[in-house]
Amino acid sequence: MKGRIMMGALALAFAPAVFGATPQPWVASWGAAQQTPEPGNVLPQADMQDATLRQVVRLSVGGSRLRVRFSNAFGTQPLVIDAAHVARSADKATPRIVPGTDRTLTFDGRSAISIPPGADYLSDSVALDAPSLSSLAISFHLPQAPAGQTGHPGSRATSYYVHGDHSADPDLPGAGKVDHWYQLTGVEVAASTGAATIVAFGDSITDGHGATTNGDDRWPDILAARLQASSATRKLAVVNVGIGGNHLLTDGLGPNALARLDRDVFARPGAKVLLVLEAINDLGKLSREEMRTPQQHAQLVADLIGAYRQMIVRARGQGLKVIGCTVTPYTGSDYYHPDAASEADRVALNHWIRTSGAFDAVVDFDAVVRDPAYPARLLPAYDSGDHLHPSAAGYKAMANAIPLGLLR
Structure with missing residues (x-):
């Protein structure tokens, strides 16, 4: 019995050293x-x-x-x-x-x-x-x-x-x-007080199709440089988890958005803000190969909104602020060749993103890169040439349009 008491006392004595140390953030x-x-x-x-x-x-x-x-x-x-x-x-x-x-x-x-x-x-x-x-x-x-x-x-x-x-x-x-x-x-770095990570989640427009190889000119890259240029935001990191061809609702190139939240977002230490720019591939895929009924178009928009709500509630459960980004224009794209019904779906989804109040904040990328004379199309100066992906100049305009105060 005495031996057991001694062992218990030793265990308690060592417990603070083992369990009480503050972990490195x-x-x-x-x-x-x-x-x-x-x-x-x-x-x-x-x-x-x-x-x-x-x-x-x-x-x-x-x-x-x-x-x-x-x-x-x-x-x-x-x-x-x-x-x-x-x-x-x-x-x-x-x-x-x-x-x-x-x-x-x-x-x-x-x-x-x-x-x-x-x-x-x-x-x-x-x-x-x-x-x-x-x-x-x-x-x-x-x-x-x-x-x-x-x-x-x-x-x-x-x-x-x-x-x-x-x-x-x-x-x-x-x-x-x-x-x-x-x-x-x-890559993770030892953090100082107040440091946090912003996760940019999306498809090829976040991944940077049309950007310069070795140029670090995707919109999350430029956002990171903007944050480093100000002493007020210098402790904020940016991680780009875009996947070209990614979908909200189905597996495309890479798992669907809901399937990859845990690994790509919540597992990132210090993640505090989630920027979401998804759905262009879901919108384009619906009628890429055949005409769809008005009911199918309405169902797609409803399903996309449901997926967004799932991302929001799950991210907030992990303590993240969630910022929704409007879907950019893609009329004229040879890949999706969207018709008027597809454009109406995009407009409806963007209206919900802007006005529903579901997100903690909204960044209106659509308003930044669209052609004012033809709002269903990218501004020519911001078009990479395929009428779907922004150019390096378009990505810069997107990054510069994000109010840094939303991220602090």
């Missing part, structure tokens, strides 16, 4: 939504076998300590990474790193990790001076090609791959190039 500073890459965006298995991948990402908020989140979300077998490094990128358009900045990443103190199918895995934190808006080169070696690739095709950034373990090399001469990200979903 973190915020997501960069991120990308994950999906199974479609066939045209898969890296050939031979190129992933015994391969080093070096992928360049741009932080929003900087810090002196960071950790990297790897993903096997769509893998069918464990993913083994047996070496991983992070460094400052010397040039976003090359695999070179800044000398003296290379850091070895570990996982629970080990250099290798096996990530179960369907899971993400955080590295241990590492000390690295990474200023806001700086670019990181994240390198890791795969001894075996993934069984089921997990990635983000719309990187708008160049990645590099070579055979063998070259994860610590200062350059990768002769490396293959591909404008996609693989098995990489986030």
Whole structure:
């Protein structure tokens, strides 16, 4: 009995040290939504076998300590990474790193990790001076090609791959190039008081189709730069979880919006604001291949509103402020060739976004990029040329139209 009392006393004595310590707060500073890459965006298995991948990402908020989140979300077998490094990128358009900045990443103190199918895995934190808006080169070696690739095709950034373990090399001469990200979903930085993350959730217009490769000129990129330019908003990070071809109601390219909220939004540390720009693909898909009845059009709008309400209630349950963004014009698009009924659906949905009061705030992207003379179309100066996606100038106008006070 005395021994049991002594053990109990020891357990209580050690409890404050184990359970009472304040955990290090973190915020997501960069991120990308994950999906199974479609066939045209898969890296050939031979190129992933015994391969080093070096992928360049741009932080929003900087810090002196960071950790990297790897993903096997769509893998069918464990993913083994047996070496991983992070460094400052010397040039976003090359695999070179800044000398003296290379850091070895570990996982629970080990250099290798096996990530179960369907899971993400955080590295241990590492000390690295990474200023806001700086670019990181994240390198890791795969001894075996993934069984089921997990990635983000719309990187708008160049990645590099070579055979063998070259994860610590200062350059990768002769490396293959591909404008996609693989098995990489986030970078988190040690947070200061008041830091938070804004999550930009959407489809290809958030993902940045039509933006400049390695140019960091998607609307979430420009928003991040605006936030860093003001001392009042410098602690706010921006994570872009747009997926090209994404839908609210059905799986398109990547899981539907409701299916990916937990992984792409709620799992991001520090997430406090959710910007939602979705539904253009749902609207266009309905009558892309055949005429639909007025009842089917009305049902689609009702279903989209229901999906928005689901996103709002779930996000508020996680403590997030939810900002709705109106759907931009797409009349003239050769992909969806919308008719008057499709445009009426968009107008009705935007009216609900603007006037329902369901969101905590609204950003009227439609009003920003539409042609005043032809409101169903993009302004020519803001049109990438396909009459569906804004140009780099259009994305800049969208980012500049967001009142920063809504995000604080």
